[in-house]
Amino acid sequence: xxxxxxxxxxxxxxxxxxxxxxxxxxxxxxxxxxxxxxxxxxxxxxxxxxxxxxxxxxxxxxxxxxxxxxxxxxxxxxxxxxxxxxxxxxxxxxxxxxxxxxxxxxxxxxxxxxxxxxxxxxxx
Numbered sequence: 001x002x003x004x005x006x007x008x009x010x011x012x013x014x015x016x017x018x019x020x021x022x023x024x025x026x027x028x029x030x031x032x033x034x035x036x037x038x039x040x041x042x043x044x045x046x047x048x049x050x051x052x053x054x055x056x057x058x059x060x061x062x063x064x065x066x067x068x069x070x071x072x073x074x075x076x077x078x079x080x081x082x083x084x085x086x087x088x089x090x091x092x093x094x095x096x097x098x099x100x101x102x103x104x105x106x107x108x109x110x111x112x113x114x115x116x117x118x119x120x121x122x123x124x
Contacts, residue, residue: 002113009118022096038092047106
């Protein structure tokens with residue numbers, strides 16, 4: 001089992017920045033691909049970003065490319081999502097997730113472990 005706890009969400013004005021953190025416990029953190037997903041009201045959960053187990057290769061959804069940065073610190077068992085130039089359409093509950101699949105996947109089904117989510121609200 002892997003337990004994931006997100007933090008860092010909040011209310012920010014459009015154009016602002018936030019950094020989300022996700023602390024993992026349980027099994028060896030570096031064995032897992034880590035991802036961030038989000039779900040806006042009335043919409044399906046969608047992929048935001050993911051990072052390889054070593055942290056050497058990030059992947060992004062087109063909608064956040066160039067504005068968001070995913071990173072991880074395997075010594076601290078933590079994955080981060082730095083969000084800049086935020087837009088009202090980024091408003092959602094953000095979830096981190098862990099996948100034991102070797103290759104990075106954008107599909108929800110590839111991730112077996114999920115955090116409880118943290119709310120991000122961007123005002124216009």
